[in-house]
Amino acid sequence: MDISQREDFSKWYLQTIQQADLMSYSPVRGCIIFKPDGYEIWEHIQEAFNKRFKEEGIRNAYFPMLIPESFFSKEKEHIEGFSPELPWVTEAAGEILEERLALRPTSETMIGTAFSDWIQSYRDLPYEINQWANVFRWEKKTLPFLRTSEFLWQEGHTAHQSAEEAKERTQRMLDIYQEVVENVLSVPVYEGEKTPSERFAGAMNTYSIEAMMKDGKAVQAGTSHYMGTKFAEAFDIRFLNEANEHVYAHTTSWGVSTRLIGSLIMTHGDDQGLVLPPSVAPTQIVLLPVGPWQKKPEIVEQLQLIAQELKESGYRVTLDDSDNTPGFKFNEWELKGVPLRIEFGPRDMKNQQVMVKWRDLADKEAVKLADLSSYVAEGLPKMQKRLLETARAYRKENEHYDIDTLQQLEDHIEAAKEQDIPAGWALIGWDGSDETEAAIKEATGFTIRNIPYNPPMKKSVDIVSGKPAVQTVWIARAY
Structure with a gap:
C-alpha cells in the first residue's frame, strides 16, 4: 500500500x-x-x-x-x-x-x-x-x-x-x-x-x-x-x-x-489493505505452495486435497499455484483481506503440517494436517468475534464524555487536529431545539447521529444554550 x-x-x-x-x-x-x-x-x-x-x-x-x-x-x-x-x-x-x-x-x-x-x-x-x-x-x-x-x-x-x-x-x-x-x-x-x-x-x-x-x-x-x-x-x-x-x-x-x-x-482495514470478516469474505481461505514446490508435484496434490475437503465443508477456498513469488502472493491476498492463509511446502510435507496466518494477527503457527479441519472450524468464528471486539475497543477509545460546552467541543477538535488523531464521537446534552442542532453543525461540522436508547451516561446540560438537557445524544462528523 x-x-x-x-x-x-x-x-x-x-x-x-x-x-x-x-x-x-x-x-x-x-x-x-x-x-x-x-x-x-x-x-x-x-x-x-x-x-x-x-x-x-x-x-x-x-x-x-x-x-x-x-x-x-x-x-x-x-x-x-x-x-x-x-x-x-x-x-x-x-x-x-x-x-x-x-x-x-x-x-x-x-x-x-x-x-x-x-x-x-x-x-x-x-x-x-x-x-x-x-x-x-x-x-x-x-x-x-x-x-x-x-x-x-x-x-x-x-x-x-x-x-x-x-x-x-x-x-x-x-x-x-x-x-x-x-x-x-x-x-x-x-x-x-x-x-x-x-x-x-x-x-x-x-x-x-x-x-x-x-x-x-x-x-x-x-x-x-x-x-x-x-x-x-x-x-x-x-x-x-x-x-x-x-x-x-x-x-x-x-x-x-x-x-x-x-x-x-x-x-x-489496515495499512496492508482489507481485513474482511469470514462471514462475507469472497475467499475465506487461500492455499499457497511455498519453498521449492515446483519440483515436487506432491505439494500441489496435497493442497488440492485440502482445498477439496474444505470446500466440501462449505468454505470458500482458493488455491493459488501461480508462478508469482511467495512475497507477491502474501501481499496480494493480504490486500484482498482473505481471513486465513495456509502455506504448505516440502518441509511441511515432511512434518505433516501446514503453516497458517490469520489476517488480523501478526504471527504464523504450525497446524498438523490431521487437525486442520477442526482448527479451521473453530478459528473462523473466533476471528469473526475478534474483529468485533477489536472494533468495540477502538470505538470505546474514541468516545468522549467530558464535553459539556460548545467551546470545549471546539477545543477538543482543534487538539485532535494538532495531535493528528481522530476527534471521535462526543456524548452531549441537547435541549431538543433545532437551533442548538444547527449551531453545533455550523461551528464544528458535527451532527447529532442519534438519541441512543441506552446512553452510557446521562447529560444534564445543553452544550450550546446551557439550558437543562432533554436528551443525551451522540454527535460526530459523518460521511
Whole structure:
C-alpha cells in the first residue's frame, strides 16, 4: 500500500478498494461498477438479511424503477425531501413524455399505490414485503460504496392495523439490522432515534444504527421508519376493520444499502489493505505452495486435497499455484483481506503440517494436517468475534464524555487536529431545539447521529444554550 491510514484516510480508502479489485469507476458521474469480489460481499450481506427477513415472514417483491411525477405530489414532505436529488426521464422513443418519470430514490410512492389496491380488509394485514433494488439520488459529492448517485439496497415496506403493531415492526427491523451488522459484519453500532430534522422525508419517527469508522467519523448503517398513517392517507391505503369501519393502515419502511461495504472496510482495514470478516469474505481461505514446490508435484496434490475437503465443508477456498513469488502472493491476498492463509511446502510435507496466518494477527503457527479441519472450524468464528471486539475497543477509545460546552467541543477538535488523531464521537446534552442542532453543525461540522436508547451516561446540560438537557445524544462528523 502506498498510503497509510494515518497519512490520509480517504486516499487510503480509495486506493484500497481499487487495488483490492472491489470496484472501478463508471463513465457516468458518481456511479461505480461492482467488480466480482465487491459484488460478492454484497451477496453475502443479502443472504444474511434474506434469511432473517424470511424467518419474520417477510417476502421479496420487485417494483418498477420509473415513478410518475404525480405520485410524489401526494405526500408533500416526501417530494420536498427528495426533489433536489431526483433524476428525471422526460423523453422516450423520440417523444416528449406527457408526465415526467423519476428514477426511484425510494419506493414509498410506488408501493403505497400498490398497497391501496391490494389491501381491502383487516384480514389482509399485516402486509409485509421487501425489495432488493437499485436507487438513484444525484449526489454532488460522492465516495464509492458510501455515497454514490446510484446504489444498491433493500427497502422493506409494511402495513398494519394499529400503531402499536407498526411501531413494533419498526423496532424489530432495527434490532435485526443491529444483529446482522454486529454479528455478520463485526461492526459495532449505536441504536437510537434520529432527531426531527434528520427524519426520513414524511416519517413520524426515524430510528438508526450508527457506526464509527477508524478515522472517527460516523456512517449511518441502517434506518427504520414509522410512518403513522401519513402515507396511508396520501395513497388511500384503507381497510375494513372488524367493526366494519374503513380506516387507514399504519405503515413502516426500513432499509440498508451498499454503504455497509464501505463501513466494514473502514472499520477493519489496515495499512496492508482489507481485513474482511469470514462471514462475507469472497475467499475465506487461500492455499499457497511455498519453498521449492515446483519440483515436487506432491505439494500441489496435497493442497488440492485440502482445498477439496474444505470446500466440501462449505468454505470458500482458493488455491493459488501461480508462478508469482511467495512475497507477491502474501501481499496480494493480504490486500484482498482473505481471513486465513495456509502455506504448505516440502518441509511441511515432511512434518505433516501446514503453516497458517490469520489476517488480523501478526504471527504464523504450525497446524498438523490431521487437525486442520477442526482448527479451521473453530478459528473462523473466533476471528469473526475478534474483529468485533477489536472494533468495540477502538470505538470505546474514541468516545468522549467530558464535553459539556460548545467551546470545549471546539477545543477538543482543534487538539485532535494538532495531535493528528481522530476527534471521535462526543456524548452531549441537547435541549431538543433545532437551533442548538444547527449551531453545533455550523461551528464544528458535527451532527447529532442519534438519541441512543441506552446512553452510557446521562447529560444534564445543553452544550450550546446551557439550558437543562432533554436528551443525551451522540454527535460526530459523518460521511
